[in-house]
Amino acid sequence: MLSYIHTLPKVHVKIIGLCVFIGLLSFKPSEPYLSQYLICNLKTATEACAEAGTSQADCTSLSFKTVAAENGYTAGGCWWSQTQSSSFNSTSCSAQPCSAYPLKATTQSPVRCADVNYCVEKSGTCEAATCYKNFSENEVNNSIYPWSTYAYLPALLFLCPLAELVSYRLAILVGIAGRVTTRFLLLFGSSLSAMQLMQVTYSIGTAAEDVFYAYIFYSVTTDMFQTTMSTTRTSALVSCLVASILGDLLVTQASVPLTDLQVISCVMVCIGAALGYFVILPSGKTRQFLELGGIPLPAVAGSAKSTAFDDSLASPSVQNEEAVSFESRKEVWRQKWLVFLSQIKFFRITLQQNAHLSNQVLYWIVANATFTEIFGYEVAVFQQLNGGNNKWNGSVLSVMLLLGSVGAMLPVVLKVDSPGLYSVHAVNTIIGLAGAAGSTFLLVFAYVWTAIASLAMLSLFVACWQFISCIILVQVATELKLLHDKTWATHAALRDIEVTTSYIMTSKSDDATNILAQGMPNSSSKNSAGADSSSSPSASASSSTPPEPPSYAIAIVSLVAASVVLQNLTVAIVFSGLQLKLRESLLVPVYLFVIFTFIFVCASFFRRIWYSE
Numbered sequence: 320m321l322s323y324i325h326t327l328p329k330v331h332v333k334i335i336g337l338c339v340f341i342g343l344l345s346f347k348p349s350e351p352y353l354s355q356y357l358i359c360n361l362k363t364a365t366e367a368c369a370e371a372g373t374s375q376a377d378c379t380s381l382s383f384k385t386v387a388a389e390n391g392y393t394a395g396g397c398w399w400s401q402t403q404s405s406s407f408n409s410t411s412c413s414a415q416p417c418s419a420y421p422l423k424a425t426t427q428s429p430v431r432c433a434d435v436n437y438c439v440e441k442s443g444t445c446e447a448a449t450c451y452k453n454f455s456e457n458e459v460n461n462s463i464y465p466w467s468t469y470a471y472l473p474a475l476l477f478l479c480p481l482a483e484l485v486s487y488r489l490a491i492l493v494g495i496a497g498r499v500t501t502r503f504l505l506l507f508g509s510s511l512s513a514m515q516l517m518q519v520t521y522s523i524g525t526a527a528e529d530v531f532y533a534y535i536f537y538s539v540t541t542d543m544f545q546t547t548m549s550t551t552r553t554s555a556l557v558s559c560l561v562a563s564i565l566g567d568l569l570v571t572q573a574s575v576p577l578t579d580l581q582v583i584s585c586v587m588v589c590i591g592a593a594l595g596y597f598v599i600l601p602s603g604k605t606r607q608f609l610e611l612g613g614i615p616l617p618a619v620a621g622s623a624k625s626t627a628f629d630d631s632l633a634s635p636s637v638q639n640e641e642a643v644s645f646e647s648r649k650e651v652w653r654q655k656w657l658v659f660l661s662q663i664k665f666f667r668i669t670l671q672q673n674a675h676l677s678n679q680v681l682y683w684i685v686a687n688a689t690f691t692e693i694f695g696y697e698v699a700v701f702q703q704l705n706g707g708n709n710k711w712n713g714s715v716l717s718v719m720l721l722l723g724s725v726g727a728m729l730p731v732v733l734k735v736d737s738p739g740l741y742s743v744h745a746v747n748t749i750i751g752l753a754g755a756a757g758s759t760f761l762l763v764f765a766y767v768w769t770a771i772a773s774l775a776m777l778s779l780f781v782a783c784w785q786f787i788s789c790i791i792l793v794q795v796a797t798e799l800k801l802l803h804d805k806t807w808a809t810h811a812a813l814r815d816i817e818v819t820t821s822y823i824m825t826s827k828s829d830d831a832t833n834i835l836a837q838g839m840p841n842s843s844s845k846n847s848a849g850a851d852s853s854s855s856p857s858a859s860a861s862s863s864t865p866p867e868p869p870s871y872a873i874a875i876v877s878l879v880a881a882s883v884v885l886q887n888l889t890v891a892i893v894f895s896g897l898q899l900k901l902r903e904s905l906l907v908p909v910y911l912f913v914i915f916t917f918i919f920v921c922a923s924f925f926r927r928i929w930y931s932e
Contacts (some may be wrong), residue, residue: 330539334547336598337535338554343591344498348566349580351713354698356673357459357576360437360451364414368397375399378412395435417445451577457710462511466518470665474526479876487534491599494527495592502585529879533872536796544747545736545793552727552789560720563713571710604720613903662870669802675743676798682919683791684878690784699901704770719778726782730790747923750787757783761909768902795874805852
C-alpha cells in the first residue's frame, strides 16, 4: 500500500492525506445517540410531574400516554408522596417508580415495564434504566444545545482572522483541539456548565472545518479545486455513514453501552488530530494586497521587498529580525489588518463584477441555512415518525449520508469545473435543476409525513444539496482566482513600465543603454530614490510571479456566517417566537428553499436572455 502511494503524483498524495484527516475527525458512532446519552428519562419524567402535579388529584391523574407524541414518552404516570413529621409536612409529585409496573400488562395495571421509557427489565424485575448523564430533556434542549448555536458565529469570526493574520495551520489546529476537548468533556464532564462548554468547543471545531475547506483551495491548483472539494466532503460523509452503521450495530445487536461509543469517537478524533499535525502544513502564502483596489503586492519575505514596507520592515534576509523595533512590529500588524480588510473588499468586488456568482452566493446562503436547520432536526424527525423510538436512527442517517456522498462526487463525474466544457449558463441550469428536484423532495417530505416516504425524500434532498453546495463553493474559489490573476497581470505590467521608466531616468545617461542591454545593473548601484538593484527591470520581472490568491477563507466564512445568521433568526422566530410544533416549524425552511430556488432559476433565465440579446 505504501509503495503504491509512493508512486502517486504529489497532489494525489496530498488529497489522500486531507481525506483521511477529515474522515477520522468525522468518525463518530456516538453522534446519533448524543441526546440519548445526555438525557436521563427518569429525570425528565420527574420534572414533568413536578411541574404538572400541584395537587394529589392533578398528580395522579397525569398520564404520559396523553403526551407521547409531543415529548416522546411511551407511557407512565406520576406518584404522589407525602412525608409527615412532628416539625413539618412535605408533599411531592414525582415519576412513578419502576417497581410499580408489572412485567406483563394486567387489567389493573395495563402499563407494562417495557412501555415506560425510563424503566428496563432486569433479572425478572422492573428497574430504572441507567442514566449516562443526569440531565432532563428540557435542560438538554434549552440549556445545552443552544450554546453551540450561540458559539458558532463568534467562532467563525475568530478563526477566520486568525487564519489570515497568523496561520491557517494554527486556526485549523485550534479547531482540532476543540474537537478533542469536546470528546473528553462528553466522557468526563458531569455538570451543566461542562456540557455547555462542550457545545462551545464543538462549535469551534465545526468553524475550523469551514476554514479547512478554504485551506484545501490553497493546497492544490485551480484544475483540482472540484476534485479536492468533492473528495474531502465525500470522505467526511462516508466516514459518518460507516460510523452511524457501526453505532447502530453495537447498540442494537451487541447492547454496547453508549459510553463505549463515546470512547470510540474520542479515540478516532485523537488519531485524526495527530494526523492533522502532519497533514495541515504551513501554506507559505503571502496574500499581500494594497488596501485600495485589492492589488496584490510582492512577498515581504524572500528576495523582493514590498513597496508598502520601508527598510525597517524588510524581510529577515535583509535585516536581522532581532533588530526590528516594537514600533516596526506594530506597523507590520497594522499592515496585516489593512491587507485583511482589503481581502474583504476584494471578495466584494468579485461579487460586484460577476452577477452570476452573486446569484449563486445568495442562493447558497439561504439554501444552506434551510438545509442545516432541517438536517439538524433529523433525530427529532425520525423519533416522531418512528413512534417516539430512536432505534436504528444511525442506519437511516447512513442512507442520507450515502446519497449525500454521491451528490458530492457527482460534480467530478460530470466535470462541471472543466474549462470550456460548460458555460456559466449551463452551470446555472444544472444548479437550478438540482434545486428544483430538491424542492420537490422537500415538499413531499413535509406533506406526506410518514416514516418511509418522508425519510426517503429527505435523503434525496441531502444528495441534491451536497451536489449544489460543492459546485457553488468551487465556483466562488475559481472566480476569486481568475480575478486575482487578471488583477495581478494588469498590476505587474504597470509596475514593470513604471520601474523601467524610473530606472532609465535615474541612471546615468551614458550607462543606461548598456544596463538595459545587459538586463542587470551593477549590484552595488543605487538610484537617487534609494532603491537598490532589486528595483531593476529584471528583478521586477522575477517578482512578477503572483502571490497566493485572495482569501478563500474570507469568502467561505462570509457565506457560512450569513447562512448561520439567517438560520438562527429563523429558528428564533419559528421555535421560540411562534412556538410551532416540529412539522409546522420545518415547513418554514422548506418554503424558503423552494422560494429561493424559484428566484434563482428565474434570475438565471432572465440574465441569460438579457446577455443573449
